[in-house]
Amino acid sequence: MTKTILKRLGLLVVTLLLVTFLAFVAFSILPGDPTNSILGLNATQEQVDALRAQLGLDLPLWQRYLNWLGGLFTGNLGISYNYDMPVGQLLAGRVGVTAALAGLSFVLIVVISIPLGILCARYEGGVLDRALTVLNQITMSIPNFLLGFLLTFLFSLVLRWFTVGSFSAATAQGFWDWLSYLFFPALAIALPKSAMTVKMLRGSILGEMREDYIRTAYSKGNSKGAVLWRFALRNAMIPVITFLAMTIADVVAGSIVVEQVFAVQGIGQMLVTSIGNRDYPVVQAIVAFIALIVVVCNFAADGLYRVMDPRLRQR
């Protein structure tokens, strides 16, 4: 057991190193140079060279990576080229926003899809099941940014439940205003994923309901509801948990796009801006942060998997 955990932890570290290194490589291959956006296109070659030396961009790739890695361990993420302030400070306020957005999205996915998945399986072929199947198809095929526009149109422009673009004002008004603004972008991220989770949970439960042990449960006089809740659900949740863990990566990635649509000042928005400006230290920090979240969530899912399935515990 301890050995398994250590193995997984090792894998976690290797994954993070690999992802951050690949990000370094990707930006050294991409055309464009941060000195252009800092000095402008009319700078002389001497000025450019001097700045490159100052930023450390004249060093070979592996050395730059090692420097960055060294900084990471001492809590120094570098200075943003564009904003001229420490990356840590720059991101501090925004990380919370994106984390809240992603967290809220994930909670919505769970709250929407688990009960609906159970209901669909319980009343298979019923009105709700058929209606949701159609709705699922629609929601699944709409990308989250388009859903974001539709939600903005409906709730902001038609119903006037919130004012799009008023995120910083809402932040100033206090926690609940802040959270209720985030509710709509979170919904845009959550709905397509919820549709998939409902479909998956429904299928998983119905699959379990055909197993031999379900027949045993019926033979003891259990009602259909009891069989579903006490016997099928736990087994059916095992693959769904894996799916939800993978969803977290999509949720974080989804927030990058959806933050643009709803004008939410999170790291997603910052990432897009910084890529455009070739603001490497910022991009690098955000990539590392997202990778960390994804890897840690998968790690947690693996642990939960073991709790749910006793057959995995002994290994």
Place this chain on the structure above:
Amino acid sequence: MLLHVEHLKVTFHDRSSLFDAVEDFSLQMEEGEVVGIVGESGSGKSMTAHALMGLIPRAKADISGKALFRGADLLAMSRAQLRQVQGRELSIIFQEPMTSLNPTMRIGRQVEDALRVHTKLGAGERRARALEAMALAGLSDPEKLYRCYPHQLSGGMRQRVMIAAALVLRPRLLIADEPTTALDVTIQAQILDTLKDINRTEGTAILFISHDLGVVKALCQRVVVMRHGLIVEEGPADQVFYHPREGYTRQLIAARPTRKKLRGGGEDG
């Protein structure tokens, strides 16, 4: 009379076709009696058992006839009425001990399940009754097994767990649907002995279903031979085994591996 089945018929229907799994089955059983149903696979013997137990979804098949269990017709009961009987007066064990238990539930909880459904006993009392049933089913060290999961047990032990779970409320009739088919011969003999003991000490009637006439003869007083959903032959076990009237019964007997055939090899082996 414990069980009186008359003209049981089970017809499966999907969109295009009808299929009679059981065409015409009748049987009478007294309290405490051990009766065997023998037949090849597809003869309708398991379907008969599942129909009596109420395990065939009514949407999938038409079931007609009568099955009076202690005077009440199992086939005419509502689902709620049937649930009152299932697991309490009428129990079943299945052919597949490997898959018939819930992989994520501890053995103890599965043995207790019928108690949970049918009684208001507290956890301590349920546990005591479960341990008792596990001992009755021939499981040694039930205290330890109580906390185990199915995958930690051998096939024979799992079948004993199934037996314990079926017997926890001391039903009047236990339907055993090929309970030893998936187990090796030594374990098979031990399980048969356990069922015999339970019949003797608890007075539980057993309807034992098997494709192996020899196994049935070892356990049952009376045998019903089935083929294609119909009863071919019926009578005292010894008589059917040693003096079969029907050609089909003789084929069933001849199909058994005997020691002589196994040793001799040849075309029979």
